[in-house]
Amino acid sequence: MEISMNKVVGSLKEAIRLSGLKDGMTVSFHHHLRNGDCVINLVMDAIAEYGLKDITIAPSSIFPVHAPIIEHMKSSVITHIDTDYISGPVGEAVSSGILEKPVMLRTHGGRPRAILEGSLHIDVAFIAAPTSDDMGNINGVNGPSACGSLGYAMPDALKADKVIAVTDTLVPYPNTPISITQSNVDYVVEVSSIGESSGIVSGTTQITTDPVGNIIARKAADVIEISGLMKEGMSFQTGAGGASLATAMYVKEKMINKKISGSFGLGGITEFFVNMLQIGLFKTLIDVQCFDIAAVKSLRENPNHIEVSSSFYANPSAKSCTVDKLDVVVLGAMEIDTSFNVNVLTNSNGIIMGGSGGHSDAACGAKLTVIVANLLRSRLPTVVDSVITKVTPGHTVDVLVTEIGIAVNPKQAELKKRLFDAGLPAVEIEYLKEKAERIAGKAEKVTFTEDTVAIVEYRDGTIIDRVFKPFENGQ
């Protein structure tokens, strides 16, 4: 007797029907198509047309391209969001209190923890698949909407009740290579396009041309060298922002001069890191997300560039995770306070414009966490008495590098001494805060209502802070 296994379904609406999605359930998405993603909007439109309401969406991140879902938030199709990062209009909408239930904000390591332990239960996972075969073997390295690593989709594929592959490139069976296997996929839907490739590799991966950013990057590279961690076998990660990437440039120069090579580069992989792999400055690239075409190509072609799941990357409840093997991470900050707590979630007006992403995870795991930031950005101080939102706790942050000076966390006495001996003395972080005030004047504090618009969960599941709705102008 022939059991026909036909996973390929004619439309998203049909897939939604077959998945058994009902009011009140949770759907999830990955964010590897970044600001070029079409899938979240397509699926949510289909869910709305299908007549469902009270849906929780759990995308690993939200970008400006997802602004259309605000309509679904207004009409209660979407009543709850569970994510690691929100930028653009959706963030502003959340901050304005458009949802009754506070948004849940996790980290890139906390999300797989929550999924795998069951506290974030996913009913239906929609996995944007740059290529898929008719059984749902998926990879992200081929196809017109290739995005590289599918690390953030892997826990969803494993644990969701139903998994639907959404692809624009159906290929003959068996698809190779395989990142998400058919063993976890229920249905496959073909759409005309899952993403806009220029948007997929968007945004934050340009090395800064700002001369101040360059000064900071140079200093940060010096700090890393002086820390003693710049030696044979060093492992290294940078954030996606301009000054972080510029720091990588100066670190690379020093590694070449000192004739040392690193063990692995981690991230968030960009062309820059791919180049370091190619010239032998890293033995391996561990890739949970590709930021540009060069990274996608390298993942496809270089056996030393490996794809890993978000759990492998940063899940603190897994038997082990890579961030714990990290020597140095260079990250940015919206705000940092005198206890070294970092805010990368809300801007100086208290509006949601980001989120931890992997920030808290990498800061926690790395031996040396370096924050690079301009002391003043358009008159607003980066160093404050108390951050508006605490995302990465101060005890995981080791040193702050600004154009005015370097501040070392008091618990890093050894590093402080090394810097002093090397002729690069650190200053107190309070001094930086006061200096910013002297230059720009004292900023009035933004005031908040009592309405919680988001809950901030630390990677281990504890609640580290809440985001409140700011008062409107004039109140």
Added chain:
Amino acid sequence: MLFVPGISPGMIQNAGILGADSIIFDLEDSVPYDEKDAARILVRNALQSLDYGSCERMIRINSTDYTDWQLDIRESIKSMPDAYVIPKTENETMILEVERVIDESDRDTTFIDIIPLIENARGVECCDKILNSSSRIRTVLFGAEDYATDIGATRTKEGIEIAYARSRIVNAAAAAGIEAIDTPFVDVEDIDGLKKDSITARNMGFKGKALISPKHCMIVKNVFTPSLEEVENALRIIAATKQAKQQGKGAIRVDGKMIDAPIVKRALDILKKANIDGDFYE
């Protein structure tokens, strides 16, 4: 010496941390005609309110054939700049006019220097007289771009067309006991070219280089700061000279080379540039 356009508040307020020893806030070529009033006030205010740390603060005023050039000095003198850079300096009269305006101020202007910027043929011809025309002159700046245009030469990276002017100015500066600073390298992206040009300038006797891009600060600093090897060598020479004096010896050798007065002086210069107290020998 980094030029910063006087019309950009963003660049003006960040100038102090870019790694330059001196900042030249420009009111001349980088400021369009209809913004010169704005630049004057912007620069004056910035110098009065902002902390530039250990950077010297200088102002390039408009040339003395511009109607309101005196306002450039009168407005800004309240903020006590360290020096005024005088573009297109071609004779001592210009320097004396500038000095007269500075002296009119009721502030204590003792420590305000005048830096002639020599950037045309007449300036090069008269550089000796110019550099000796005022006790406020302790530095001279050479501007190759305008100079090459003035003499009808084609500007090249190798700089053969400006070799004479460079040497002449270095010579005049040395004779007058002041420092000569070389022209900026105008190709912002050509870092190798910048290095070569800076080394040429240093070898010719310039004590530093003017810059138009913050990107160039580190490279130029490295070229003009003596290397560890040069410093160690200089320290050895000074130590040997001291020892010889104590022992009543006359001629001495270090590393097989005869050490005479000019070599000792060069060693002291190197230590001075490296900011090391050479424990001077008399």
Added chain:
Amino acid sequence: MILNHSSKAGSLESNDLLVLLTPLKAGNGIQIEINSIVKKQFGNRIMDITREVINSMNIKDIKVIIQDRGALDCTIKARLETAIKRGIGEVNK
């Protein structure tokens, strides 16, 4: 002092501000409109500085529109002073 004609100074570059001045008939007083990317944090301060500069130059009737992009106090004062001087005297030739 009286503003003889409308004037402006500054730009919309980062860390700068655009100041637009319009003379008003005697008795209309000082009208100030401030738009700023850092309005919540420095809006009041910008207002105070604007009043201070206008009063120090003895101007009684004027409309001021400011579009601020995070300028420091010294820049705000500079742009106000420039715009006022332009509005009073001959436009810079």
